[in-house]
Amino acid sequence: MQINYHTLMNLEMQVVNLLNWEDRSLSYLCRSYDQLCRGQDYSTALPAIHVGFLDYSPFPGSMEFYAKYELRNVKTGRLYSDKFNLRVIDLTQIANATEEDKRSQIYHWARLFKATTWEEIKMIAENNEYLSEASKALFVMNADEIAREQSLAREDYKRYQNTLERQRVESEKRLAEKESQ
Secondary structure: OEEOOOEEEEEEEEOOOOOOHHHHHHHHHHHHHOOOOOOOOHHHOOOEEEEEEEOOOOOOOOOOOEEEEEEEOOOOOOEEEEEEEEEEEEHHHHHHOOHHHHOOHHHHHHHHHHOOOHHHHHHHHOOOHHHHHHHHHHHHHHHHHHHHHHHHHHHHHHHHHHHHHHHHHHHHHHHHHHHHO
């Protein structure tokens, strides 16, 4: 996807560690950056960013919520190019977000992705038009699933009530049998 006609961005979300994150993210980033047509000047290549929202830590022991990787000289630290970036958001490390992270939109999106109830989603999205629109779209896409879950919950409740009634009747029957002996 192109942002403001200036930057190419590839977004990926992974909830299961497929054990290929490093190679996969590099492959996607390279594909995004290599967008020039035959004869086009290299200086016109747009910056490319690959952003990964991961629900696992890509590097064992890492406690970092948001990491930005750039192409730099190992000895001097000099930035080679700012046109090639990887960003990793570790959703399991939201609690370790820095104050700077918390002021970013990424932090709020991460909280939305990790929300577990519609009430929590509404609360997170209430003061942000983009999060609000995304949460409304998510609700609409899941409306059929919600109705199905509600129906299943009603069926479970009825089964539970029937079980309680059956146990009550059996208990009364046993008590009556004991009293008649």
